[in-house]
Amino acid sequence: MQNRCTPNMPRIDVFAPAKVNLALHVTGQRADGYHLLDSLVAFSPVGDALTLAPADALVLKVSGPEGAAVPEGPENLVLKAAALFGVGAAVTLEKCLPAASGIGGGSSDAAAALRGMAALTGQPLPDAAAVLKLGADVPMCLDPRPARTRGIGEDLTPVALPPLPAVLVNPRVEVPTPSVFKALTVKDNPPLPEIPAFADAGACIGWLADQRNDLQAPAVAQAPVIAEVLAVLAALPGCKLARMSGSGATCFGLFGSEAEAEAAQTALAASHPGWWSAHGSLGDQAQKAAATVR
Ligand SMILES: C[C@](O)(CO)[C@H](O)COP(=O)(O)OP(=O)(O)OC[C@H]1O[C@@H](n2ccc(N)nc2=O)[C@H](O)[C@@H]1O
Ligand SMILES: Nc1ncnc2c1ncn2[C@@H]1O[C@H](COP(=O)(O)OP(=O)(O)OP(=O)(O)O)[C@@H](O)[C@H]1O
Known part of the structure; x- marks a missing residue:
């Protein structure tokens, strides 16, 4: 060291x-x-x-x-x-x-x-x-x-996306990835349609609303609290879309602005102090993630 x-x-x-x-x-x-x-x-x-x-x-x-x-x-x-x-x-x-x-x-x-x-x-x-x-x-x-x-x-394939103001929420239930994939019954679902160029975050969120997370239903079946997380997120003022990430249990809410996302996370942290949460715009973090020498 x-x-x-x-x-x-x-x-x-x-x-x-x-x-x-x-x-x-x-x-x-x-x-x-x-x-x-x-x-x-x-x-x-x-x-x-x-x-x-x-x-x-x-x-x-x-x-x-x-x-x-x-x-x-x-x-x-x-x-x-x-x-x-x-x-x-x-x-x-x-x-x-x-x-x-x-x-x-x-x-x-x-x-x-x-x-x-x-x-x-x-x-x-x-x-x-x-x-x-x-x-x-x-x-x-x-x-x-x-x-x-x-x-x-x-x-x-790299995709150009507008920054998406978001709140991440985890109810502190560990959901192992293999068991969620195992519980999936339908494995030949339709792929994503062509991804258009989005004029702004609203257009992107509108398009995302028509897409899915196929692992969400099997994850909710194993950890029903995920459904509660999604409902709580969706009810926060300004939330335009609530969905689970990966194999869960973390869910994200997308908002119209950073200020709305921050206010929503503050409210959620107060109403559900046992849940982990964070806010910030989703997008390109390559620069922030680059290795720096001291
Ligand atoms: C659900 C996602 O997070 C979506 O991005 C990933 O597909 C999971 O990626 P990951 O956690 O890096 O997964 P791995 O550590 O490679 O695999 C863990 C286990 O998940 C299952 N697995 C994972 C990825 C995949 N495409 N199909 C699978 O069936 C397999 O049972 C595997 O043994
Ligand atoms: N650096 C690490 N951070 C967290 N977990 C780790 C790490 N290395 C190994 N593990 C083990 O990997 C398992 C999966 O943790 P991880 O946080 O990668 O899952 P995940 O967030 O569901 O990942 P994904 O979204 O890629 O499926 C945990 O049970 C943990 O014990």
Whole structure:
């Protein structure tokens, strides 16, 4: 770790933004069981923070308000990602996103670790197959800009989206991704239609209202509180659309302005103090997520 004796040791800071599936259509299933998706994703200014510094061995320290539920051992996706570089590093992870919550926390942390290790070592990023092996959401989190994602998550097409003022809400129920996919009965749903150029956030939200998250119904069946979260979000003043992200349980509400989203989150935090919530405009977080050297 950096100290007064090693003033020139580089320290890398990297941000891991939350991923939000604005729409998620399950369109098929591969022979190996993985599901084929057609999803539109955007990224939140809310996320986890990592630091990386040179070290003899690869070690991870987890802290932060959501850190208690996250392992510090080799099962942590940060260590799995960093190990691909074959050198030691002292990594810290400040966990702000709830774990196992459908907003790609572990995947975004892994992607941030890859960006950070590349900056620390000067090595290139691992190849696409190695990145996908870390998790289906890791490729989209590597370059956190709005994208249409197909295949199991590896087929990415950038999409221009207006910033979407949003509130994220998690009722503090962990919903494991495999069990939600397992509970899905219809696996050959229609894909997303062509994504038009949106004049503004209102046009985008109007288009999104006609799309779906096909994992929402099986997730609600396993964790009925998700239906309550969606109803509470939809009833907040100014909420134009409420939907679940990923395999849940985190849901998002989209609003007409940042001020409306902030006011809605303040009201929700007061009425449901046990729920995790955050606000911020969904969109392109690539700049904020870039590794910076100190
Ligand atoms: C639901 C999404 O968050 C949508 O973006 C992702 O598809 C899930 O991505 P992830 O958490 O990175 O998923 P992984 O860690 O790769 O897979 C966890 C488990 O979810 C199921 N899984 C995941 C992705 C996918 N396209 N089909 C699946 O059936 C598989 O049972 C897999 O064993
Ligand atoms: N860095 C990490 N942060 C959070 N969870 C991690 C991490 N590394 C490994 N895990 C494990 O991964 C599991 C899934 O957590 P994660 O937060 O990635 O799920 P998720 O938000 O549902 O992801 P997705 O939206 O990609 O499906 C947890 O049970 C946790 O123990």
